[in-house]
Amino acid sequence: MTGRSAFSILLAAAPLLGILACGHKAPPSPPDPSHIPDITAWQPIGGLRPSFAGPHRGAWQRTWLNPEAAAALDANQFQPWPDGSQLVKEALDKEGKRLGWFWMSHEQGAWVWGQAGVDGRVTWRQAGSGNACAACHVKNAPQFEGAFAPVWAGKGRLHIGIGSSQ
Numbered sequence: 001m002t003g004r005s006a007f008s009i010l011l012a013a014a015p016l017l018g019i020l021a022c023g024h025k026a027p028p029s030p031p032d033p034s035h036i037p038d039i040t041a042w043q044p045i046g047g048l049r050p051s052f053a054g055p056h057r058g059a060w061q062r063t064w065l066n067p068e069a070a071a072a073l074d075a076n077q078f079q080p081w082p083d084g085s086q087l088v089k090e091a092l093d094k095e096g097k098r099l100g101w102f103w104m105s106h107e108q109g110a111w112v113w114g115q116a117g118v119d120g121r122v123t124w125r126q127a128g129s130g131n132a133c134a135a136c137h138v139k140n141a142p143q144f145e146g147a148f149a150p151v152w153a154g155k156g157r158l159h160i161g162i163g164s165s166q
């Protein structure tokens, strides 16, 4: 067989391989833990709002979902969220200047919580429920596995009025 015909067989098989690969999606590889991911192609949700609570309190905030989290939200898959889901919150001051970043990344069945400064470099990161981030999130949004974003999408209410006050 010439190199050329081997190549055309490969080309012909490519769509089939694509279909097969689709059915067996490999678990998404975990993100680079040292830096907030590039959110430029992510989906914003909820608009720019004053932050209600926690370390975000008093700041303005904007929430972003990666494609996995956006698909999970559409499909009401947030109990639990699938691994690969990521939610990022941008904290801004009144003039729109960035103050820092907050990050939730679903890995191996649990949220990994992260915090970063203005430049996006992660200064603190911890998995699981034994930290202040998880304590507040899970207590107030247990029906969404600790993520508040489904509220912005009209998926349910909470007993605290997030976004309604500073």
Ligand code: HEC
Binding pocket: 050, 051, 052, 053, 054, 055, 056, 061, 063, 087, 088, 089, 102, 103, 104, 113, 114, 115, 132, 133, 134, 136, 137, 146, 147, 148, 149, 150, 162, 163
């Ligand atoms: C006392 C409560 C509280 C604590 C502590 C807290 N948060 Fe939040 N967080 C919230 C609330 C409420 C929202 C919803 C938006 C808002 O009002 O700011 C939120 C939103 C977020 C979001 C956007 C995704 C979502 O859930 O909608 C991320 C990401 C986030 N927080 C990460 C963190 C991290 C990381 C920490 C710890 C360093 C932390 N949070 C600590 C209350 C808290």
